[in-house]
Amino acid sequence: MERTEIRLAGFGGQGVILAGMIIGRAAAIYENLEATLVQSFGPEARGGACSAQVVISTEPVYYPYIDHSDMLVVMSQEASTLFAPRVKHGGLILYEQDLVAASSLPPSIRALGVPATRIAEDLRRKMILNIVMVGFFAAVSRTLGREAFENAVRTMVPPGTETLNLKAFDQGYRHGADLLAKEGKT
């Protein structure tokens, strides 16, 4: 795998960093790739915003920072406004469609939305919208195998919450797979 740069962004408390950690662990532990994660402490981290930079590669990652990302996983309008313009041409934006206005995204970048909050609410745990996003990312990014993500979710969340978190992952994954099927990219 070539160096793949992923940025995750949203509000503090949405589990943005945990989502990044799950993606990084899926790559490093369960797919034997190299992965780094950097949490943003820059000016953009103020005001409740939160972001993580994840780099995945088959080669050692000597520089863990991202300028323009290959993929953006975004869970708030504020974060989208900040980071959507910093996605590479030919990149991909995955957004929470009830929290980010599709019309605000750069038209030149492929963007796919998921009602992660609603899915999480249907599972009676709104807080796990981040895990829904990870499932969605797993399905549409095609970076790693599904099992690697599931193993990472299972080992990163508190004991006793795995079943529901994996359901959330599955629902996000299904939504992504359905979208790809509609696009004829299965």
Place this chain on the structure above:
Amino acid sequence: MKSNKHQLLLRSGPISSVDLPDGKRVDVSWFKDGDRKDLLAFYRDLPAEDRLYLRSDVTNQAILDRLVDELHEGIGVMIVCREGAAIIGECTQHFIHHGWSRHVSELRHVVRREFEGHGLEEIMIKEHIEVANDLGLDKVIVRLLELQKEKQRILESLGFEREAVLRSHATDLRGARHNMVIMSNYVAELWRRMEDLMRKTDMPAETDAQ
């Protein structure tokens, strides 16, 4: 109880399948009325010592029928494990709808000894924790003998904590007394831990300052 809660309890269908090392496959699913006959055979095949763990003598058809009626009334929910045509394990969650402990449920699970150690208990207990979550219960308890160390280990891996020991509270078939352990899973607390984890990772400076 015919309410939204009752609707939440109406669960059916398969949950999971487990392939055992010897090539056998075990299917885990929610109890259905058609399981009644096989359930009776399962209970009757259990070693007498294991049957003491159950709440009532379900080798008696009339008592088993009453248990199944209770399931239909929402007083409990049951998951069964099948290997081929035979039931080889079950896990039932009993609800206490009235009184001081109406926020608490109790689990009882039995798996035929030769099928232990393959994760069946874990699958069933995790599903029951989700049921408790959906119902808004705060706490799920399991009572077991203090000497049942392996069962305690499994429960601990699922978020249960040893909460109390009742001394000489159980009598085995030979008349010997045993300490009984109560293990509790504070279901709501589990999700507070998830929330804490997300807050700590997203906002380390803020949580450090607290």
